[in-house]
Amino acid sequence: MVHRLDPLLRPRSIAFIGASADAARIGGMPLELLNHFGYQGKVFPVNPKYQEAFGNRCYPDIESVPEVADLAVLAVAAADVTAMLRRCHARGIPAAIVYASGFAEAGAAGAALQDELEAFVRKSAMVVAGPNCMGFANLNHHAYTAFASIFKKVPAQHEPGRVSLVTQSGNVCSAVFAQVRQQGVPVSHFINTGNEASLEFSEYLEFLAADDETDTVVGYIEQLRDGKRFVRAALEFARRGKPLILLKAGESDKGSEAVRSHTSALAGKQALYKAAFRQVNAMQADDFAQMGDLAWLAGFRQRRGGRRVAILSISGALGAIIADKLIAAGHEVPTLPAALQEALRRGIPDYGMVANPVDLTGNIVNQPGFVRTICSLLASTDAIDTVLVYAPGYLMDRMADALSQTCAEHQRLFVGIDTGSGSCHARLAQAGVPVFNDLGRALRALAPFLHWMARRDEVGHWAALRAQTAAAEPATEARGMNELQIRQWLTRFGLPQMAEAAAADEDAAVAAAERLGYPVALKILSADISHKTEAGGVRLALTDAGAVRAAFREVVASAGRHAPQARLDGVLVQPMTSGVAELLLGVSIDPVFGPALAVGLGGVLTEIYEDVSHRLLPVDGTMARDMLRDLKAAALLDGFRGRPKADVEAACDAIASFSRAALSLAAAGLEGEINPLLVRPRGQGVAVLDALVLPAGGAGTEVAE
Template identity: 55%
Template sequence: MNKRDISTQVAAVTERGSLRPMDLLLNPRSIAFIGASADPSRLGGIAIDHLVKFGFEGKVYPVNPKYQEMHGLQCYPDIESLPEAPDLAVLAIGADMVFPTLVKCHAKGIRAAIIYASGFAEEGEEGARLQQQIADFSREHDMAVCGPNCMGLANLSTGAITAFATIFRDYPPNTGAGHVSLVTQSGNMCAILYVAGYERGIKFNQFINTGNEASIEFAEYLEYLADDPQTHSVIGYLEGLRDGERLIRVSEKFHRAGKALILIKSGETEQGSIAAMSHTASLAGNQAINRAAFRQLGIMQARDPMQLVDVAYLAGMKDRSAGRRIAVASISGAMGGLLTDLLVSAGLEVPVLPQDAQRILKEKAPMLGMVANPIDLTANLYNREGLAAEVFATLVADSNIDTVLVYATGYLLDRIADELIDASRRSGRLFIAIDTGKAKSRDDLERAGIPVFTDVARAVGAMATYLPWREEASRRDHWRALRTEREVATGEKLLLSPRMDEYQTKRLLESHGVPVCAERVARNADEAAAFADMTGFPVALKILSPDIAHKTEAGGVRLHLTNADAVRNAYAEVMDNVRVSQPEAELRGVLVQKMEAGVGELIVGITRDPIFGLSMTVGLGGIFTELFRDVSHRLLPVDETIAHEMLKELRGYKLLTGFRGKPRGDIAAACSAIAAVSTLAMHLDGAINELEINPLLVRAEGDGVVALDALLSTTPVDSNS
């Protein structure tokens, strides 16, 4: 097995003791197996068998007092008798023996360990206690501990396989260095993704199963791989994440290094928002925020193992420019039409070629079937030399085309392979081929940077994830720069009353640039009537209480009141209703507001995600929010540019753009108000659970916006912090 010389992996480091524990864990030169087995089918023997079979060039020390030799290696009775402190210890022993053995490893000078055993936090209170022991010990003594309850690791570029994965027998590690690393929280998924990638032709570098993550969390492995020059991209499977802030930092490292990070995220749930005060919280469930966060951070998200490895395969062609606007060139008109339908349904674009481009195609190749896009190459590829080259040259000359998708099977793909390669090389544009036959040129195409798919649906599925990721790089740059700028500019955090009512919340919004409606606080019916007269009819009357988030449900709202008597009667009604429905609520009177009209309504809300922190939800009000959940999400900060992107993502956005003769809404004012909410929320970070404007009324263009209702849920502030 041809592997890199291990010494090159440690660069200029001459003493292993000066390496980080993570280096020893993922790139060991010597490995001890505690609880080693002579049986290659048992847990303590599988990995040793791999090391011997695949020619690991480092030292391997089996530890088991029952044997003097196993797998052709000298066996040692205990840790203390080892001739040196190895880089890594693998603990293939029961859960009850793990902690005392870990202590012995540390005493020997071992700084990294892998724990196979289950029976820890996944098993209840006692298991959680044992796992906490491991976590505390590893942190105190700066040991890198993988697991417990994990399959283990494998550096497939050096053959340092410590995983008890039998799949390596059927799918042996690649010869030479691999460049894709695999990280999963599930051992079975690690095996599944490895096999899927292997069959897709992916060559792996690191194979990492994190297990219970007592010592090292998922994002820490990613951080290591972001800095690893051997790893060019990472794929993985994630169920739960503990450190969102670290993942944000890691994503920046991946971006700077030009590396792709592609994950399957499962275990998402909406249940955490069931008891939330605001509508925003029910809309911004964990699943929605995770997806929005991944998109902002540049983490591609796949839905299944096949799509994951297909996207990783595409990501290996990063030296070509690419985007979502696709030209389809097909030997079959029917397949060209089907591909167009699939691409558009997946959110990609198949733009109609300009008339000049169509004319050129007709002049150069009058026998073509269709030239508008898709382009029907027909069977003339058999008869006309250079036809494909002429078509490709015309397509890449069009600035409205980012990517070229070519469908040509078997012999026909072989016939145009050289033209494909030349067009891709000359243009620097990404060409993708689909071959449902058995073309002999596949390897040549791939070496030239042209990915080849054999399944139409898989090709489109991978493109639908990869191409937008390539196109949205500038947006991610904008958000990263904004985040850095706002973190510096935010300064001292604001301190708030722990029980903010609607009136107080609106004053806070107003002070940060959010327009609010004309309103007064009334303590009795006569005050309410007098204020209504001053404000001008019609008016709305709403209960004012820090304890009542949903006023309508409590019977605390009356609208379209047209005279003083109606206001007095409404005051009595809402007070009576609320005292019955919310008898414990603190009542601070009512708000008297002037009724407003506009083009449309928005909901703008901030919630605190337990992983990623403050996030924003923007949606159209009314049935679009309640029924269709027509919303967009972002991690903070959000400025006017990002706010406009969020609005344009809404299915109902056209209602604000002069749809069917309605006045156009003041979109610029709406974006300004949304950005102001973001700025306020960042000043409140640490003191805010939820902040919501519902609705933010959008008036006609030039007339601005106005917040009609708002709520703020605060968190207790530690006076000693």
């Protein structure tokens, strides 16, 4: 089946408009690369200044080219681009690459040029890459349209490429390409997206997900313009078992400022990017070297690995260092079963550890055959997922046969770290064992790679949940509700109803308090006052009728002074209650990804410590439990220092219920919050103590604090 990006990324013929016979110029460099690497398609340089360029006849204008090319490459000034695209379209050319800068990234005048270009693309349906784009390369088909010298400066590629690069920067694409090729990883596609006036980052991902010549994608993102499309494309990568490795710029305020200047893109919350990458199981890298290492590790993705790591080391100290680093990265170094330790002890001296890390000691040199036994035992146990072997130089060489034989018989992932330059690295890689020559680099690459391996089932769970979740009915009725009405509305989705009562006057407030039982809390009830505490609208721990009457008068008067135009519906009377912990649940509509859920622990401490877990919706009970585990303060839910254990099951059910309500709110352009959700001791459930609904983006009046 022909994809609409085929003419762009697999062109059979290319017209270069603004071609040059000088390989040092933008219009000449790709022509020289095509000639150098032996492109088999047709090449049509277009420039009235030349008769020929790099052995190809040169034509005075696009109308003179004798055939309709698959692709037009425009090396012309920004002001001339759209007019030239119209001429190409008139010739029937389906796709084009625009090199020129000076568009949306260049102020109002440039933005006007980009608006004109985008309007042409919408009307014509022509596939246009860029502007402000370096061009591409399909290395398997020798189709070079990029003005980049890096292709001739890296190690030559003698095997079909399986890793594709797609970046929102041409220079980053070149830098990452150099790293990947230094690792010996063969590349298929070299893609940089430019300003994305027509083609957004995620459409390239869709193409590469279905591309038979791409097993892995390494990408660089500044800002996504279509987060929902990205999620769909990334989930397709996960479904096909293709690793997606991403570096996201803009983590700091200055980084975000530079990204906006560079790409004129939407600015999504960085925490939601991280949540999205986790949910689609994309590996997030921090720098180019790590991207190259991950691309190399991706070649071992068929092996069976995960977060639970057994460490084999000839040094107890190195074993301890590796364990610390793995645990800090969120992995486990589990104590091995007693029977397995006993089997290991048969060949490891008493002074060597066998619990994990396993200290082989230098004595292993005298028992090379026992290495085979150790490897086989670790490859067979269900207690771990991955085996990490540290042995420098000749010791790694001595262990190579045992590792190779084990990996021929078992799919368990074994990874080597050799700081002594052994001679067996290539042989081990061929056998399925990646070997690093630097400890820090190995652990930095393994951290995201092992998470990727472990989350392959998790991403399938979320993909299935998304597919099963029907479109939500817009909760238009939630607009303008007061706190009591919101809480009653939330019960439709499975959230518990608590004992409470509205009171329009002092007598009704006292009657409600006596019915509910002292002590009680009294809060102003108004859809127009969001921050009740700031409005003086809350009184707590009221113990008798006199206190309730006085509190009623005080909160009504204070709220009237704070917001004279607010509609007051009286007060809300609630019994005082306590629990193990308080959760904050909030849903927002992100401009990039859409509705997203935030869960925090600790009431006001959530904001102080920024201890929040994020997920894109929908979320079910299983995902809710993972969100709670993400929190630094999660120990408070598990009986910290003698406190009772919290009803985590009820909390997870409540989070899942709120997710369903949140989708309904989002469908109506609304955001919402429960703060706090009181979590009681195990078996006693949860209580929604306060709730609010507000327009997306926080504009307008909030309903509750």
